Amino acid sequence: MNRRTFVASTLAATMLVPQAGRAQEPSDAEAVQQRIVAWYRAFANPRVDRDYYRAFMTDDYLLLENGRLLDKAGDLALLDSLAPDLVRTDRFDFRRVAVDGNRADLVYFLEADMDDLTNGPRSWRWLESAIMRREEGEWRCSLLHSTRVASACRAAAC
Numbered sequence: 001m002n003r004r005t006f007v008a009s010t011l012a013a014t015m016l017v018p019q020a021g022r023a024q025e026p027s028d029a030e031a032v033q034q035r036i037v038a039w040y041r042a043f044a045n046p047r048v049d050r051d052y053y054r055a056f057m058t059d060d061y062l063l064l065e066n067g068r069l070l071d072k073a074g075d076l077a078l079l080d081s082l083a084p085d086l087v088r089t090d091r092f093d094f095r096r097v098a099v100d101g102n103r104a105d106l107v108y109f110l111e112a113d114m115d116d117l118t119n120g121p122r123s124w125r126w127l128e129s130a131i132m133r134r135e136e137g138e139w140r141c142s143l144l145h146s147t148r149v150a151s152a153c154r155a156a157a158c
Contacts, residue, residue: 028099032106032132035139037092040110043079044088050076058133058142065146083116102134109149125149 026034039056042048054076063070070078089112096107107129115121131143 028104029097032099032104032139033092033094033097035132036106036108036130036141037090039141040090044082044086044090044112046079046082046084046086048079050079053079055138056141058135058140061140061142061144063144063146065144066148083118086114086116088112088114104132104134104139106130106132110146 035056039053042053042056054072057072057075059072061072061075063075068074091111093109093111094106095109096105098105107127110126110128111123112125113121113123125148126146127149128144128146130141130145132139133142134140
């Protein structure tokens with residue numbers, strides 16, 4: 001290994017190791033993805049604190065789902081339809097995360113495995129897009145569009 005290769009690889013390796021004593025802040029792209037995942041985790045909890053759930057949405061939030069247009073109150077009302085014994089596991093496949101200042105656009109596939117005594121086990125899949133805004137230092141969703149995808153559609157083929 002020549003000197004130039006050694007210096008370049010040593011420099012690259014040190015850039016990958018976090019500096020001791022310094023917390024690693026997530027990038028904005030990672031932060032909005034984490035926020036979406038946390039929001040769905042809150043939604044999947046039938047005993048969710050509504051104020052906590054509400055904090056994920058902007059005041060002018062809109063949900064476009066299954067041909068319906070729901071505002072923040074309409075989305076919150078969906079919590080009433082959750083079975084009290086619901087167990088839900090979500091998986092996300094983020095295809096696009098674009099952050100521009102205090103605005104972020106996301107496109108992702110969401111797969112959910114759900115089970116409760118009333119409806120039994122089931123798996124659903126959606127293609128979703130979200131517009132997020134940073135307000136008071138927190139990423140909040142202003143628009144969520146959700147389209148149910150036929151089970152035959154797999155991530156690689158969609």
